[in-house]
Structures are given as C-alpha cells and as structure tokens.
Amino acid sequence: MKDILHILRLIWRKQRTSLIRGTALAVAVVAMGVALLGLSGWFITAAGAAGLAGIGIAFNVFQPSAGVRLLALGRTAARYGERLLTHDATLKSLTDIRVGLLRGVLALPFQTLSRLRGAETMNRLVADVDALDGIALRLFIPAVAAVVVYVATFALLAWLTDPILAAWIVLSFTVGVGIVLAWTARHAKAPSRRAEKALQAFRIRVIDLLRVRDDLVVYGRLPDQAAAVDTAETRMRENLDATDRLERRAGLLLALTATISAGTALWLGSALAARGTITPAQAALGFFATLALTETVQPLRRGLADLGRMLDAARRVRRLLPEDEGQPVPAQPHAAPRPVPTAPALDLAHILYRHPGAERPVLDDFTLSVAPGETVALAGASGRGKSTALGLAAGLIRPDAGQVLLGGRPLSDIPEPALRAEITYLPQRSALLGHSFFEMLALADPSLTEDRALTVLEAVALSSTVAGRGGLHAPLSENGAGLSGGEQRRLAVARALVRRPRVLLLDEPTEGLDRPTAQRVLAGIRETLPKAAILTASHRKAEQDWADRLIRMR
Numbered sequence: 001m002k003d004i005l006h007i008l009r010l011i012w013r014k015q016r017t018s019l020i021r022g023t024a025l026a027v028a029v030v031a032m033g034v035a036l037l038g039l040s041g042w043f044i045t046a047a048g049a050a051g052l053a054g055i056g057i058a059f060n061v062f063q064p065s066a067g068v069r070l071l072a073l074g075r076t077a078a079r080y081g082e083r084l085l086t087h088d089a090t091l092k093s094l095t096d097i098r099v100g101l102l103r104g105v106l107a108l109p110f111q112t113l114s115r116l117r118g119a120e121t122m123n124r125l126v127a128d129v130d131a132l133d134g135i136a137l138r139l140f141i142p143a144v145a146a147v148v149v150y151v152a153t154f155a156l157l158a159w160l161t162d163p164i165l166a167a168w169i170v171l172s173f174t175v176g177v178g179i180v181l182a183w184t185a186r187h188a189k190a191p192s193r194r195a196e197k198a199l200q201a202f203r204i205r206v207i208d209l210l211r212v213r214d215d216l217v218v219y220g221r222l223p224d225q226a227a228a229v230d231t232a233e234t235r236m237r238e239n240l241d242a243t244d245r246l247e248r249r250a251g252l253l254l255a256l257t258a259t260i261s262a263g264t265a266l267w268l269g270s271a272l273a274a275r276g277t278i279t280p281a282q283a284a285l286g287f288f289a290t291l292a293l294t295e296t297v298q299p300l301r302r303g304l305a306d307l308g309r310m311l312d313a314a315r316r317v318r319r320l321l322p323e324d325e326g327q328p329v330p331a332q333p334h335a336a337p338r339p340v341p342t343a344p345a346l347d348l349a350h351i352l353y354r355h356p357g358a359e360r361p362v363l364d365d366f367t368l369s370v371a372p373g374e375t376v377a378l379a380g381a382s383g384r385g386k387s388t389a390l391g392l393a394a395g396l397i398r399p400d401a402g403q404v405l406l407g408g409r410p411l412s413d414i415p416e417p418a419l420r421a422e423i424t425y426l427p428q429r430s431a432l433l434g435h436s437f438f439e440m441l442a443l444a445d446p447s448l449t450e451d452r453a454l455t456v457l458e459a460v461a462l463s464s465t466v467a468g469r470g471g472l473h474a475p476l477s478e479n480g481a482g483l484s485g486g487e488q489r490r491l492a493v494a495r496a497l498v499r500r501p502r503v504l505l506l507d508e509p510t511e512g513l514d515r516p517t518a519q520r521v522l523a524g525i526r527e528t529l530p531k532a533a534i535l536t537a538s539h540r541k542a543e544q545d546w547a548d549r550l551i552r553m554r
C-alpha cells in the first residue's frame, strides 16, 4: 500500500490544481446525484400526500421540478468537467512517470541492462504505467468523493429530516458497503495479479513466436510455441473471468446492502412519520437518498477489483523510478576530458574483474596501454575475457580493482557525455536503427552531413552497395534487415567512425567478411582515424596482422 501512496503523491504533485478541481467536481457529481434522487422522491411523495389531503391545488410544483431539472443538468455538466480534468491530469502525470521510468531503466548498471529481455521490459513498462491510472481515477478520487458525500448527506438529512434517521442511513450504508468493498479487495487481489501475469506471458510468447519464427520452423517447434501462446491466453481469460465474476458479485452484494439500508430507512422513516416526528415526504427523502448513495461506490468496485494489479505495478514502478523523480534533470557538462601530457590514450592498470555470479575472475592483474595512433589486438581462445576487457575500457562495467584511465584521467572522473565523445565501442553484435543508410549512420551524430556519411561508407567499402540500393536516403527494411550480414557489419563499423573518437574499441570488426574486404575495411578505419588509439578483440589473422601489437590472453 505504501507504494500506491507513493505513486499517488507523484501523480498529485505533478497535477495538483487539475486534480483538486477534478475531485471537487467528482464530489459535486455524486452530491447532485444523491440530491436529485432524494428531491425527486420527496417531490412525488409530497405531491401525492397533498393530493390525498385535497390541497393539491396549493402545492407548489414549480420550485421542486425546477430543482430536479437544475440538479440533472448540473450533474451532467459536472460529470463532463470531472472526466475532462481528472483524466487529462492523470494521463499527463503518467507520461511524466513513463519518462522517469525510462530514465531509471537507462541508468541501470550495464550488467543489469544487458540481462533485460527487450520484449519483457517493454511490456512491463507499458502495462505497469497503464495500471497506475486506476490509482487516482478509480481509487483515490471516488474514495474522497464518497467520504465527503457521506458527511454532507448526514448533515443535510439530519437538518431536513431527523438526526436518528440520518445517522441510521449513513451508518448502515457505510458499514455495509465497507464490508463488501473490503471483501472484494481481499478476494480480487490474487486473480487480478494472475491475470496480469498471464497477459504478460501471452504477449511475450507472441513476440517470441514472431521474432524467432524461422528457427521454430527449422526445428519443427512452431506448433509447440503456438500451443504455449494458447495456454497463456486461456490462463489470462480464466483469471480475467474470475475478476469479472468477483466484480459482479460485489455489485450484487452492494445492491443488497443498499436495499437493506434503504428498506430499514423506510421502515424507520415510516415509524417516525407515524409518530409525527417527520412528514411522510421527509421519510421518502431519506429512503431515496439512501438508494442514491450507491452511486458513490460503483467506481470503487472496479478499482478494488484491480487492486492486485495496481499494487504489483506500483511496487515495480517505484523500484525503478529515480530518487530525484520530478526534479529537473541537471545539465551534464559537455567539456572534453583534459588530457595529461604524454599519457597514453587508454590505460588499463592492474585490473581485477569477476562477472556477477562467476566463480573466478575473468581478468586478474590485467594491464595494458594503447598510445594515440597505435592499434593493439587482443587475441586468445574464446572466453578468455577479450570482450570483457573492451567493456571495461568503454566504462560499461567497472573493475573490482585497478583503474581504467583515458588520457591519464580515471574514467570515473569523466562526465558521461564527455566520455562518450572520446570513446566509441563496437560490440560483437550491434543493432542498426533507422530506415535508410543515412538514418542508421546519423544515430552516432545527429549533425552528420551527407559528405561525411559518404566518406565513412567509402572507408568501409560500402559506397557501391549504397549507390546500388538507391543512395544514402533510399528506404531500407527496418533495422537493416534487407542487408547481408557483412554489409550490416560494415555499416556498424562506419557508424563508429562517424563519431571520430580518440579511442576506438572494436570487437571482431570484420567478422563475416572475406579476407580482401576485411583488409580494405581495416585500412579504411586507420585512414579515417589516423590518430586514434585502437584496441580490437580479434580471432582473425587479417585483424591480428593489421595491429601494431598483439596481446595474447591466457
């Protein structure tokens, strides 16, 4: 519950004025609803009683009927305003929370980020934030409106009818409704949680099915995966049905509670009228007002049926939201690191590193320097820690002991934007984002010019491919899907060159290329960045021959 309150505070803080106005209108809607039914009941009964008494001609029908019309119109207008204000404010707050959440995910340590599954994380972020809209709209605002209306109804009925009747109506109603709502919340938590989990499983399985369809066909597992999708969907439907059943049962119980409360109010009102304490019309006012009070609990019923889903979502969102959520993001200094004169461009000094959960360190007392303009290749059997060394040099992971220095300064002293301006890292597998060669390259530099793009494409021997596909801006399949493996690799190398880094880290840059093309690409890299310190992880002879120095990792 603490997490729900925390999220509520965030939503409230960001849109306080609109939510206060919206809540005031929500109170007005319910209050006018109760007044409308109460007044109508009183009006009909009073008119009937006047007719029976033979004084119908003297009964003023205009004032009450004008009141009924005013309340009906006012209620519609207030409902419209309330929906507009509260929904708009909640959606705006949730947009801010979504942005905060993305910031939180991006700020996770590289190791944690690399373990996240894209589809799962995306689903979680979207579904969790969507679940939060009910906190304000279906829990908080209706609860505030209900409490205010109960107090006001008690005061008004006590004044217009009799304090005993007023106390009985409000007490019997709130206690009965309270018990039903608590029962709903308690029993709906588990199915609502399970329905949400099954929905996630269903979505992820569908995404997996589409993503790895070819492999599933090759291994004959397509029917199994399709069956897994069906199972998740059935589970989701069963749990959604269970939540709906509970909500309907809650509706029935609430109707019963209201009927019992109204029935007893009518009995008490009649007894008081028989004693002459109140008139029959006043007794009718109490009866109808009790029936109208049910309007306060309908939105709460839906909110409480979804409580399990909201609780889980609030807990996860709160864990991921940055501590400073809601505060302006401080501008990061863009200054480049001051190089220490004569220092090597990149230094890894006495590095000790153990992957989380691994038994032994992958690097122990590992030391290496790369000078400006020098190319160093890391060689060694698979699993010796070449990519790990590159990850440490790029500042994506931190050593357990030892230091990584850039131009003589520890990486930890260099602000992130400045660090990224100095170092570029080409991992073993890189994704290409964009719909044309130009867009894919411009990811590395939004101010990229066409001339520069053509230069780096020439350096990686892709000029003729680009011309053959219709030029820099010709539309390509999403994320380079229509390019060969070797073309995709060279485009990723070209994108790294766009940055003009002082230190370039390459993980098997010519993987998938024939030897002559590999040699052309490697020569092109050095020509484009003559002064850069280049550290490359290499299995291939072409890359090892290209390097000035070879370090074998054992």
Ligand SMILES: Nc1ncnc2c1ncn2[C@@H]1O[C@H](COP(=O)(O)OP(=O)(O)OP(=O)(O)O)[C@@H](O)[C@H]1O
Pocket: 111, 355, 356, 357, 358, 362, 380, 381, 382, 383, 384, 385, 386, 387, 388, 389, 537
């Ligand atoms: N995130 C991780 N968590 C746990 N262990 C990891 C992680 N990343 C790598 N390892 C392990 O660390 C060791 C070194 O991995 P690394 O990728 O650095 O090797 P490599 O020399 O680059 O191998 P290859 O030549 O196959 O690319 C391997 O045994 C690998 O399984």
